Amino acid sequence: MKVHVEVKPKSGVLDPQGNAVLEAMRHFGLEARNCRVGKIIEFEIADGTIRREEIENKLHEVSRDLLSNPVIEDYKLQIEG
Amino acid sequence: MKVHVEVKPKSGVLDPQGNAVLEAMRHFGLEARNCRVGKIIEFEIADGTIRREEIENKLHEVSRDLLSNPVIEDYKLQIEG
DSSP states (O other): OEEEEEEEEOTTSOOHHHHHHHHHHHHTTOOEEEEEEEEEEEEEEOTTSSOHHHHHHHHHHHIIIIIOOTTTEEEEEEEEO | OEEEEEEEEOTTSOOHHHHHHHHHHHHTTOOEEEEEEEEEEEEEEOTTSSOHHHHHHHHHHHIIIIIOOTTTEEEEEEEEO
């Protein structure tokens, strides 16, 4: 099964990396706004090793405690297959 | 118009960050494989400032030259609206 986790700064949280990108784009002649920079983490899990429900709980645990910082970031978990 | 750029390591390119995530997930009791870590960059562009075609060219230029490293990364550009 394929797992796709998106981690983005919460709305309302200052995103200095996004602001740096806006500034750099301005030098390319592109006026943009509200830029947010996040992460994508993709991986595969072998099917049938543990129960589906158990895997999903584990994936939420990993997304919350390892892949994101819940104080300033939100995660979105997608599981395929 | 909303712009969404995904930047991921090319397949075949070693992803040390992905390997670190796999290792860390193992400590959480989750056996995964083929982990790749990428970036998402989202921003908005005010409509009507320049021609659509010109904006798209500009966005590809920015995605290639600023947001990604074409030697080791691929980008995917999505434009909404």
